[in-house]
Amino acid sequence: MLDAEIEDTAARLITLLLKKGRKVSTAESCTGGLLAGAITSISGSSAVFDQGFVTYSNAAKHELLAVPQRLLDTFGAVSSEVAEAMARGLRARTQADYSISVTGIAGPGGGTGAKPVGLVYFGIATAASVVTFEQRFKTLDRAGIRRASVLFALAAVTRSVEADRCGQALDGDARP
Numbered sequence: 713m714l715d716a717e718i719e720d721t722a723a724r725l726i727t728l729l730l731k732k733g734r735k736v737s738t739a740e741s742c743t744g745g746l747l748a749g750a751i752t753s754i755s756g757s758s759a760v761f762d763q764g765f766v767t768y769s770n771a772a773k774h775e776l777l778a779v780p781q782r783l784l785d786t787f788g789a790v791s792s793e794v795a796e797a798m799a800r801g802l803r804a805r806t807q808a809d810y811s812i813s814v815t816g817i818a819g820p821g822g823g824t825g826a827k828p829v830g831l832v833y834f835g836i837a838t839a840a841s842v843v844t845f846e847q848r849f850k851t852l853d854r855a856g857i858r859r860a861s862v863l864f865a866l867a868a869v870t871r872s873v874e875a876d877r878c879g880q881a882l883d884g885d886a887r888p
Contacts, residue, residue, distance in 0.1 A: 714750055717863065718863060721863060721866040721867060721870070722750045722751050722754050722866055723754050725869060725870045725873065726751065726754045726760055728870060728874060729760035730760055732876060734760065734809040735806075735810070736751065736761060736810045736812065737762040737803075737806040737807075737808035737810075737811045738751070738763075738802070738811075738813075739764070739765045739799065739801070739802040739813040740813070740814045741768055741773070741813075741815040742814060742818045742857070742861060743858050743865075744766055744858070745764065745766045746859075746861075746862050747764070747861075747865050748761070748764030750862050750866060751764075762806045762808040763806055763808075767798065770784045773789065773794065773797075773801075773815075776801075777798050778797075778805075779797040779798055779801055790815055790816055790817055790827050790831060790832075791815075791833060792846060794833070795833035795834055796835045796842050798813035798835055799812065799813040799837035802837065803839075803842075809838060809839070810837070810838060810873060811837040812837075812865050812868070813835040814832065814833075814834055814861055814865055816830075817831050817857075818857045818858050819854050820853070820854055828850070830848050830850045831846070831847075831848055832847045832848075832857065832860075832861045833845070833846055834846075834861075834864065834865055836868060836869055838872070845864070845868060847864055849861070
């Protein structure tokens, strides 16, 4: 069901989480559960995957993850601010050491000059901090953008786990 690169990347994350005794949770918008699906496709994931939310609508982001309505109104769902709030809200509601959020525009419609198709924001929250990333997957179709987003998210949280950042402030070195 998943391609080999996604499975290998997810398996590496699961192995690290098991080794370090850590858990992960997901909050997804444009990936629609694919990130959680990639993680849970790996045997042993039940020991390290706490839970996942698919918060596709703004109402779901607000109600399930406590994303402030003012952030949604001011910056829009596809923004660094909302990715950060999603990760924070997720972290507050789960038992995970690492909470990762994804929000973006997978297309083919919905893009604007300021927020084009392929623009995706990620957030990783730990007990100590939240870091966000922006990616622009410009030349990909909808499936490609979603796939690239899952790979980026898996790689970013893997780097954080490798550095064992759950109790420390995160910085930009989590970037894959």
